[in-house]
Amino acid sequence: MARSIGCALVALLAFAAFAAPCSADEAPPITVVAGARGALAYRLSQELEAAGLQVQVQASPAAAGSGGLLIVIPDGEEGAIEIWSDSSGRADLVASVAPDGPLDTRVLRAAELVRALRSTAGAPAGAAGPKPPAVAPAPVQPSPVAPPAASPGEVWRSPPLRAWAPPSPPFAVPAAPRAPLVEVGFAIAVGWQAPGASMALDASLRIWPSARIGAGLLADLSVIGPDIEAAEGKVRFRRSLFGAELALAPIERSRRLGLVLSPGVGLSYVSASGDARPPYIDSDESTFTAFVYGRGEARFRLVDSVVLTASALGGAAIPPVDIRFTGRVISTFSPLASFSLGVAVQR
Secondary structure, eight states: OHHHHHHHHHHHHHHHHHHHHHHHTSOOOEEEEOTTOHHHHHHHHHHHHHTTOOEEEESSGGGSOSSSEEEEOOSSSSSOEEEEEOTTSSOEEEEEEOSOSOHHHHHHHHHHHHHHHHHHHTSOOSOOOOOOOOOOOOOOOOOOOOOOOOOHHHHHHSOOSSOOOOOOOSSOOOOOOOOOSEEEEEEEEEEEETTEEEEEEEEEEEEOSSSSEEEEEEEEEEEEOOEEEETTEEEEEEEEEEEEEEEEOSSOTTSSEEEEEEEEEEEEEEEEEEEEOTTSOOEEEEEEEEEEEEEEEEEEEEETTEEEEEEEEEEEEEEEEEEEETTEEEEEEEEEEEEEEEEEEEO
């Protein structure tokens, strides 16, 4: 009878030793706590399942089972995405994604962190040698009883006693997309000044040393100008503008829709070519005058580096330029308004 009992005990121990490694190979599922951001939790679960990980989505941390990783998505735009682990019997914050970029980008970072943490936890510690024969366990001395570990739900309901920073991830996390530094723009402008309507080509260059403040240059080159008729003859009027401006971006420039405001100063080149009727003679005159202006530019991003622009410009010449026939003022160039459509390339 004693020999039969001993054989049964040895067989039970051998079965337990064989079954334990098999159950340890199956990693516990990853729990995504959705809260009020169900759509983002679903997207994060899809990212992790595409990497071959088992994922479950719960409405609150208390509904998550023990073991594995828990990912908590914040209810608002300002909170950090936190990754918790309760594999050691208690919930520990092992990593977090700070709110320093678009929420979609932070979700992708969280997926990368979870994949790295799961691959690190699943790596083998070393080759296993032959199993020793099963023996009866030796008696051990009783140890002090440790307090029971809190369940994941109790840990979430209890705030931490002190604030601490999560450990740095073992790999580089991609930075949020930065605003472009340089941009070059081209546009076709239709304008109006005192002598009449005109058409011009606009070229601009802007440099952005900071995300919302920059400096730029503008060249507005006349293509078609107005003709002025009088009894003495006809005058072809042309004007061009060369300006330096301050660029201000009240809306973040990396977004799809944007706005840039640009006050500026420059020089306007004005020319008048006259075809006189007898007994008068032809005459060509040109001059430079100071010009102050301001323009606003609305933007729509087509791709990462190309935006469509719609701009309005208004300004005045200081001092005004008079256009004369035989000493008689027939027109004065001072105010200017124009509207343009174009494209800008950013790098």
